[in-house]
Amino acid sequence: RCFSQASESNNGQKLELFDKTYDVDHMTNVTPSIMKKLGSNLHNRKKHPIYLIRQRIQEYFYRSYVGRTGNPLYAVFDNLSPVVPLAKNFDNLLVPPDHPSRHPKDSYYVNQNLMLRAHTTCHTCDIISAGLDRFLTVGDVYRRDEIDRTHYPVFHQMDGTRLFSAEELFQRSDHGLKLFESGGETVHKQAAHTEDTLQLLSIDLKKTLLNLTQSLFGKDISYRWVDCYFPFTHPSWELEIEYEGDWMEVLGCGILRQDILTQCGVNSKVGWAFGLGLERLAMKLYSIPDVRLFWSEDTGFLSQFNVDDCQTPIKYKEISKFPQLAQDISFWLTDVDSYSSNDFYDLARTVGGELVEQVEVIDTFTHPKSGRTSHTYRVTYRHMHRNLTTQEINQVQQQLRSRVEQDLLGTVRV
Ligand code: FA5
Ligand code: MG
Structure with a gap:
């Protein structure tokens, strides 16, 4: 995404922008934070x-x-x-x-x-x-x-x-x-x-x-x-x-x-x-x-703009000022044919409620010998009004793992 190499060289006499080197002089006033945006x-x-x-x-x-x-x-x-x-x-x-x-x-x-x-x-x-x-x-x-x-x-x-x-x-x-x-x-x-x-x-x-x-x-x-x-x-x-x-x-x-x-x-x-x-x-x-x-x-x-068609109506909803906390969970699917990732999305929302801001699949793979399929999901949590602690998120994740097995979605790996 960000493919410009913007950095000042050691002697400070040259400026590097997009793989090109430029002389600096009395007029030079680009700052490192601006160069990062290039x-x-x-x-x-x-x-x-x-x-x-x-x-x-x-x-x-x-x-x-x-x-x-x-x-x-x-x-x-x-x-x-x-x-x-x-x-x-x-x-x-x-x-x-x-x-x-x-x-x-x-x-x-x-x-x-x-x-x-x-x-x-x-x-x-x-x-x-x-x-x-x-x-x-x-x-x-x-x-x-x-x-x-x-x-x-x-x-x-x-x-x-x-x-x-x-x-x-x-x-x-x-x-x-x-x-x-x-x-x-x-x-x-x-x-x-x-x-x-x-x-x-x-x-x-x-x-x-x-x-x-x-x-x-x-x-x-x-x-x-x-x-x-x-x-x-x-x-x-x-x-x-x-x-x-x-x-x-x-x-x-x-x-x-x-x-x-x-x-x-x-x-x-x-x-x-x-x-x-x-x-x-x-x-x-x-x-x-x-x-x-x-x-x-x-x-x-960014996830609020995750659309393929630029004509899709989008109304931005303000996000919380408090930081996000993301945790991953992987499991072997019980039945590949009947499973849909939406099953997990629903479960994450049921267990995590308002704390769940986003859920995405970050990896899927099928074991060459056993033929079993594994999915890894990243669940991103955030509270609207306060900081979350790792402890409380660990608890939610623990519940999520149990429910994945109880609801027969899969067998949890990590
Ligand atoms: C120009 O830059 C002229 N080149 C536009 C133009 C082109 C006129 C061809 C005639 C013919 P201006 O400085 O007003 O004009 O900037 C154009 C638009 O850029 C503004 O109307 C505004 O929408 C946006 N803009 C300007 N400054 C900022 C800024 N600092 N941050 C975000 N948007 C800005
Ligand atoms: Mg103007």
Whole structure:
């Protein structure tokens, strides 16, 4: 799962990230705790809530935008390195030299040339330059941000970009509509765009994002568009949705700066882009109260997302603050054919009651000579309001062993 080797070498002059070694200098400010998160790739970790919501959004795009042969029109990039040159994160996106996001107090620098991406928008120019018109980019991003319920220094974003030729935007209506004009920039519009371009792009962008939002949360979701500023889009908006009685910002978007497209070698198209926060959307979708929970390895958290289909409705139930205690039990099955693991799950719940948080099969094997089959189960216990003692859990386990034999499920080995 966590395949990055992030460690500082002995002399402290080099930094090792993903099997590559980097020079450190006066700009270096990545910390060991941030390096540990590199390579976690929660967006690619099956059955993790960040993966599930990413799949749902991806399925929305696959379903809603198909070509003539039913092929999905959006390409997805989910495996691009988070270590990027500063130019990709800032300069190519027209972020001014004095913009606060460049300050080392706001971003994580590997050294003066490389950084941990602060948004997945950093890949947009490369992908447009490669010739794509519709694509999604998913990944982990890093910011020296505050830490609270909705902010964490590592989180996950999905960017979407869509370019249009004149025929696509005006849908072949032959009214002499034009993409471009020359004029001045106003608060509403870029200099290069006609009013028609602006209107059609804005309507398409907002419709796409609103349909997505309603496909996730239903038609009744409360939302509002807020005007805002990004160096790479104009005009720009943020979308806020209602979350526990408050407004929560879930994405930023806007009309792509025409200078960026020109820089990418695209001269006869216009486009929109958005970047959304996967944690924030997952918090709303699954009722997860705190962004820090996404980093939990606690099986009480993870097991609630143990589904194969990302469309399965899940409502997160708060887990106890008290620690888990796990114990294993193995037995030879009395009758392989009539036995089902559900028999043991039921028994564990009957004996352990509310203390049993999770039961899972961790091993099954058939003896080559005797032909007998053995199952090993891990029973995880936790109390909602206090610490459990090993003693009381040993007692429950002892009862469980006796009941396995009494109920003729099997013969206990350990
Ligand atoms: C951006 O990062 C822009 N790149 C988005 C964009 C892309 C705009 C393309 C226009 C065109 P912003 O900094 O607002 O924007 O972050 C986008 C989303 O990431 C936020 O709306 C929020 O949902 C999420 N987010 C931001 N900071 C954090 C954080 N510290 N923890 C968790 N989620 C965060
Ligand atoms: Mg924002």
